[in-house]
Amino acid sequence: MNRGVARATRASRAVTRAGTTSIQFVKGQNETSVPEVKLTRSKDGSNGTAFFIFAEPDVFENGQGDITGMFLNDEEGEMSTVDVNAKFINGKPSGIEARYVMKTERDWDRFMRFMARYAEDNGLGFAKK
Known part of the structure; x- marks a missing residue:
């Protein structure tokens, strides 16, 4: 694997548009x-x-249900992974880490289209490291 890492970072507190x-x-x-x-x-x-890192995700609040995977949804459909791990501090859930593997160049391109839409909807920036 290329050691280059890219990160999506929060640029503003934009609210996700419904749908x-x-x-x-x-x-x-x-x-x-x-x-x-x-x-x-x-x-x-x-x-x-x-690699997705969620600090303080809402899925732990209000008993939303059992985590069955991570589902990435957009206008093209759904991508998913079951490689999802909850992190605990003092016995209480504190975060989630998930891994989504892209096995082909087509998978990569599809994922990047999702991320571009997700970034736009959530006011994210992109930084190469």
Whole structure:
């Protein structure tokens, strides 16, 4: 994997517009906590991985249901992963880390279209590191 890392960072406190992009851990329940996203990609561009870090996600509030995966929804449809781990501090849930693997260049392009829409909807910026 290429060691280059890209991060999506919060540029402003924009509110997500209804009916556009969403990230869900429980089907039908949009997560409003905006994650830090780190991307890696192979040198030949044939595959890549997105690492999502959610600090204080709402899925832990109000008993929304069991986390069944991470679902990325937009106008093109849904992408999903079950590689999702809750983080705990003193026995209480404090965050979620998820990994979405892209196995082809087509998967990468699809994911980047989702992220562009998600970034626009949530006032995110992009920083190469």
